[in-house]
Each structure stands twice: as structure tokens, then as C-alpha cells.
Amino acid sequence: MYESQIKAFKKAEPKTLGAVQIVIGFFTVILSTIVYKLHYHIQREIIILIINGAQLVITGIILVHTGRRPSKRLVLTTIVLQLLTAAFDVVGFGLMARHIPFRGESYYYRDTEFLVNGILGTLIGVLVLACIIGLVVSLFGVYSLSVSAIKELTPIPHSTANQHYGAGLQAQNAIHSGN
Template sequence: MSLYASQIKAFKSAEPKTLGAVEIIIGALTVILSTIVYKLHYHIQREIIILILNGAQLIITGIVLVHAGRRPSKCLVGTNIVLQLLTAAFDIVGFGLIARHVPFRGESYYYRDSEFLVNGILGTLIGSLVLACIIGLVVALLGVYALSVSAIKELTPIPNATANPQYGSGGQARAAMRAGN
């Protein structure tokens, strides 16, 4: 199913290709930094595995958003809305799981050397998750706007329009309708 021209314009005004590229970069950054923390500290591995999955989901969502920016359709816009809302939910969960460990304190002497590194990585992960959540919510809202409000504008007739004489007022439009023109 195709979109109306005003719907395509409303969706492309959100710059979906750029936001998709940003999501791909944030997803790759999340996967890389989460893998580093996973290797360093074994006692927060469950949280880190969730972050790695969240990063993979961000990459997939970004790819779908870039594709929808190139060739928007109702199916892709709807899929993007659902994926962006799921990504925002997982970002909030990941933020909550990681925020418990900041500032990171090592239990043994071995971990004290890497506290500063892990605190920096966890802070970067939290910042990237917040940014990805904001991007996801903005894209989802603009997708809903593109599907709903723009379609209403396209389907609403304009009174006294020359393209649609049946909506015109006056005797000439009624006479033309009766005559079959």
C-alpha cells in the first residue's frame, strides 16, 4: 500500500535516513562497549547480555528506518513505529539495569585498576541509551503523525476548488453536475 504525497513529505521531514544512521552507530557503539565490560567483569554479565541484545536491536531498527526513508510505504512506516517503541522500551530497561552499577566499585584489588574505565564506559552506555530512546520516541510520534494527520489533510475536500467541481458552490457547479460534465 502506498502513501499519499503529503504523508511521504511528513515522514521524510523527520529525516529518517539520518536518524537511522545515528541508530546504527549507537547500536554498534552499544555492542562494542558492552562486550568490553562483559569481558572485564563477570558479575554483571546478565545486564550486559541484555545491552548487547539491545544494541543488535538498535542496528536492525536503524536499518529498517534507513530503508523506510528511501522508499516509504504504509507497511514500513507502521513497522518502524512498532520497532521504535520496542527499542525505546528496551532502552529504558537497559538504562535501569546499568544505572544500578554506576559508580562501579570493584570488590577486590583486581577490579580497582579498571574502575575508572568501567565507570566511563557505563556512563557512555547510559548516555547512548537515553539518546536512542529519545530518537525512537520522536520517530514513532512522527510516524504516527505521518500516517494519520497527513492522510486527513489529503482526503479533506477544499470548498470552491476548481479540481473538484462537485464541492463548489453556486449554480454553475450544480448545472455542470446535472449535465454530466
């Protein structure tokens, strides 16, 4: 990767966003496990959230590593994983939104309605935040691989940054002056 590509990617603060994703992943797994233990009839949705939380942790770890030592392959891998995680986040908060407000049918469930509603609302908010982080990191990754490379490869005439472009002009001036 070119230096301008690395700078463009690091503008997104990938290490910080990766750490936030790791925390969100652990938070999602813990809250999903609590709801899984309380209510058995929404187990399929909760299992998807637990998988999503584990995926957030793995994606966050890869994002932190990519922020430390960015390479073209790691940035491409991060883009794909972030888009995949964003898709799972959309599915996760879509599944949870079906159960808000939670209504229990038995006496046991009525005691925990307030708790479950709070946890499900928190999970939806956290998954929306994770989705936004994934999309932002993906956009910065695509930007850093495309636009910054074009800037690096485009020659600027009469620039001191690319000395080999100015050599032709100096040779032309030497010919015209008779040297």
C-alpha cells in the first residue's frame, strides 16, 4: 500500500473502532445469553445474536490488527468482514424488533417483561451502532484503496515530489540554452 493509502485508512481510527466492536461483541453475547436463559421460545433469534456477537469480536480483532499494520490484503479482508457483519447486524436487530414490546403468556414471563424489554432494546441499539461502525470502516477502506492510489499514481508536472518528471524539463531547457 502507498503511504497516502495508509494515511487515508488510518483516518477512520481502525484500532479504536475495532476495540469498540470487540466490546460490543462481548456485550451482545452476554445480553443474548441472559435472554436465552430467561425465555426459551425465542431461542433461534438469540442463537443468531450470539453468533453475531462472536463475529463482532473476531471482526474487531482483525480490525485492530489491520489498524496496526495495514496491508492491501488485510484492508480487503476487513472490508468484506465489515460488510458481512453489517448484514448480520441488520438481521439481528430486525429479529429483535419483532419481540418489542415483549409480552409473556405465563406468570413467570410477566415477572421478567420489563427486564427483557430493556435488554432487547439495548441489543437493538448496540447492533445499530455496530452496523454503523461496520459501514464506516468499509467506506474508509474502499476510499483508501481507490482514491488515494489514484492521487499517488497521478504525476504532477513541475512538482518537486516526483523528480523524474522534472528531469525532462531541465534537459529541454539545457538544449534550448545551448548546453
